[in-house]
Amino acid sequence: MNLTKNNKRLILRKRDLNKRKNLMKIGKINKNTMKKLLILLALPCSLYAMEVFEEEFPDGEIQEEYSLDGQACFDYIDGKGWSEGENTRKGKSFYVGVGIGSSGASMQQFSYIDSIQNAFIRAQMNAKTDMAENQAKQITSEISNEFVQSFKEGIKPVDVVTNNDLEAQNYEDLSVYQKMKLLIHQKLDESISSENKDKVGEDERELQQEIDDILSQNVFRDSIEATASSNIRGMKVVYSNLSAKPNSNKTNVCNVVVWSENFVKYADAMTTGNFKVLSNPKKKKKPLKDQVKKGEALMVTFGTFMDRDENGDMSILSYAQSGIKSSTSNSQQAAIRTAKLKAERAIIQFRSENVEVQEKIDNFEVTTEKANGMIDTYTEENIDRRQRASANGTLQGSKVIHRWVQRHPVTSRPVAGVVVSWSPSDANFAKSMKETLEKEPDASGSSTEYQVIQPQEYDSGSSSGDDEDDF
Numbered sequence: 001m002n003l004t005k006n007n008k009r010l011i012l013r014k015r016d017l018n019k020r021k022n023l024m025k026i027g028k029i030n031k032n033t034m035k036k037l038l039i040l041l042a043l044p045c046s047l048y049a050m051e052v053f054e055e056e057f058p059d060g061e062i063q064e065e066y067s068l069d070g071q072a073c074f075d076y077i078d079g080k081g082w083s084e085g086e087n088t089r090k091g092k093s094f095y096v097g098v099g100i101g102s103s104g105a106s107m108q109q110f111s112y113i114d115s116i117q118n119a120f121i122r123a124q125m126n127a128k129t130d131m132a133e134n135q136a137k138q139i140t141s142e143i144s145n146e147f148v149q150s151f152k153e154g155i156k157p158v159d160v161v162t163n164n165d166l167e168a169q170n171y172e173d174l175s176v177y178q179k180m181k182l183l184i185h186q187k188l189d190e191s192i193s194s195e196n197k198d199k200v201g202e203d204e205r206e207l208q209q210e211i212d213d214i215l216s217q218n219v220f221r222d223s224i225e226a227t228a229s230s231n232i233r234g235m236k237v238v239y240s241n242l243s244a245k246p247n248s249n250k251t252n253v254c255n256v257v258v259w260s261e262n263f264v265k266y267a268d269a270m271t272t273g274n275f276k277v278l279s280n281p282k283k284k285k286k287p288l289k290d291q292v293k294k295g296e297a298l299m300v301t302f303g304t305f306m307d308r309d310e311n312g313d314m315s316i317l318s319y320a321q322s323g324i325k326s327s328t329s330n331s332q333q334a335a336i337r338t339a340k341l342k343a344e345r346a347i348i349q350f351r352s353e354n355v356e357v358q359e360k361i362d363n364f365e366v367t368t369e370k371a372n373g374m375i376d377t378y379t380e381e382n383i384d385r386r387q388r389a390s391a392n393g394t395l396q397g398s399k400v401i402h403r404w405v406q407r408h409p410v411t412s413r414p415v416a417g418v419v420v421s422w423s424p425s426d427a428n429f430a431k432s433m434k435e436t437l438e439k440e441p442d443a444s445g446s447s448t449e450y451q452v453i454q455p456q457e458y459d460s461g462s463s464s465g466d467d468e469d470d471f
Helices: 002-056 073-078 113-136 160-168 174-189 197-213 261-272 296-299 329-351 424-438
Strands: 085-089 092-103 139-150 214-232 235-245 249-258 305-308 314-323 353-370 374-391 399-407 414-422
Touching: 073 092, 073 113, 073 235, 073 249, 073 314, 092 113, 113 214, 113 249, 113 329, 113 353, 113 374, 139 353, 235 296, 235 305, 249 261, 261 329, 296 314, 296 399, 296 414, 314 329, 329 399, 329 414, 414 424
Parallel strands: none
Antiparallel strands: 085 092, 092 249, 139 214, 214 353, 235 249, 305 314, 314 414, 353 374, 399 414
């Protein structure tokens, strides 16, 4: 009997185990099936979401990568271990700034090259005004917030009594305000013709309906005004970059500028003629001509760069360029002259420039709640920024040490440029030359009477008196 009972128990246990295994298998199947069903249900939703997202950004615009304007300049100062604003080296402080500009001209225009030059000038002005703001910035702020609620319910009654009283009055009995109101209405009635009266009435009714539908309105205004001004002396360019993307017709430029007390001393020495401050024979470098950029680097180099020459004198290289408008020689020479004047102007700006900036930012936000529960939000932002820079002075000793004409790497159109140098030795020579020419002629010298002759055609060549020791 005991064996029979035990066998029955074993058989029952096996059956229970088999049932549990089958249930587990069914559970696994159900889990897998549910997973598959969830995936199938989720897949159309994700595909639909992708379609909607692609519709919002057609033609692959979603794949466009946005980059920070002037990124190359920020990378440059990061590579140097600098930061914008104050920096310290060997116990001395110096200022580092980044100026950013952009060209608004189409790459198909002949004025594109000149627009790039203008962009670099704006970038440098932006860097200078940033420095002026860093010194002292006057800020005025005004913030206001107004909330109005108007609730109406029921049918608006007709104001019969007031209307009857008004009609019963004679014109002479009306107040000045009532007479003026009637006059305005009369003038309006005269200006409304039969053609537009229906439209006027319709617009008036629509406007009144919109007003009646408004439950509440909140108006927020934030206004900021800022001003700054300074005399900037001794700010030099250490790096410049040009970034052009033809597909988006976008051209950005940037400059890295550095200012220090030593540079101010150099700039003041240039103005006063105290060139001893600029000289340090222990720090001789290559001649200025050998320091000029080559090839395509000329296309992206703008502004004044300061370095020492072969004598150890602190000198300046100023880069500028201009677009050539046609294939004629006159057009090329005009471009070179324009570039030369801009390069010379940049040297004057290095010595001293007055800059000022005025900026105003107005932000509006209006939130309107309708009677039907809908909420509309309207925002508006107005920015007004005005910058001015002025410089003047006499430049002595500047000279063109490099002229070039190349095809621009972006447009393949011809562009002309110059590199103008200034050094103490050249300035001394120019000063000496000016003094010599301003002297009265020597009375003891012999005079010669000149006879007018008819010129004859002749072609030949010879050299004499070109010993440089006599120069």
